[in-house]
Amino acid sequence: MPDFLAELRRAGYAGEVGLLVTDFAGRELYAQAADAVFPAASTIKVPLLLFALEQAGRGDLDLIERVTLRAEDRVPGAGVLHELGLGLALTWQDVLTLMIVVSDNTATNLLIERLGQDHFNLWLTARGLNSTRLIGPLQLPPERQNEAQRRGERNRTTARDQVALLLSLLRGDGLTPQMQHLALDILSRQHLRDLIGRGVPAGPDGEPLYRVASKSGELRGVHHDVGLLWAPRPLVVALLSQGGEDPREHPGNRDVTRLSAALWPLLAELGETETP
Secondary structure, eight states: OOOHHHHHHHHTOOSEEEEEEEETTOOEEEEESTTOOEEOGGGGHHHHHHHHHHHHHHTSSOTTOEEEOOGGGOOSSSSSGGGSOTTOEEEHHHHHHHHHHSOOHHHHHHHHHHHOHHHHHHHHHHTTOTTOBOOSOSSOOGGGSOHHHHTTOOOEEOHHHHHHHHHHHHHTTTOOHHHHHHHHHHHHTOSOOSSTGGGOOBOTTSOBSSOEEEEEEEETTEEEEEEEEOSSSOEEEEEEEEOOSSOTTOTTOHHHHHHHHHHHHHHHHHTSSOOO
């Protein structure tokens, strides 16, 4: 089996990594610091999506109900809503789609306000996801941050918690079949595919041979990707990293190149044959 850490070090990556790979039945195939806690960055949007769709399936969140974009809602960073005009009326399904597909921070904060931070953290605890926590909304200016954020605390997660979330999605835990299908569809349309999606082999027409449903996350020196990979042996993958040397969202990001180059020989071998 390829030595993931040795490949990373040979490539010059000096940061920390947490990696967990299982099959779709949850059998552990590879683990490296799977319980280490990392800044969640945009991977916090995976449990937010599942919590929202669980609420929708119970009738507590109407996905066709509309929310109006206000000036105070717009925050910088990933996404497009902060570039659009005020008064835009979005359905909650639009909000969920933007939160995942283009990692929209404004959409994420709208959802946090609607669902409630405390209720969301209680849901995480009830699921046994004790290492994943939402400390507060994303990209707020200092004067609007809560006390924990001003102390420097950040939303956090682990590779093991992210794999547990994705396995629960595969099982449909707490979700109606319609909401399970919607979650997988939205995750399959994420635009940023620099880690798990980067090495997927393509057919003669250039189209990827394997489906990927994933969510990336980036902060300065932080590069994550968590998702489902329908290889011949389908895989659940959570790769978290921090302490990298390159800035976020940079076209020539060497950290992302190094991480993906070390990850894909491992995934290719683990996904080579179907699980008996």
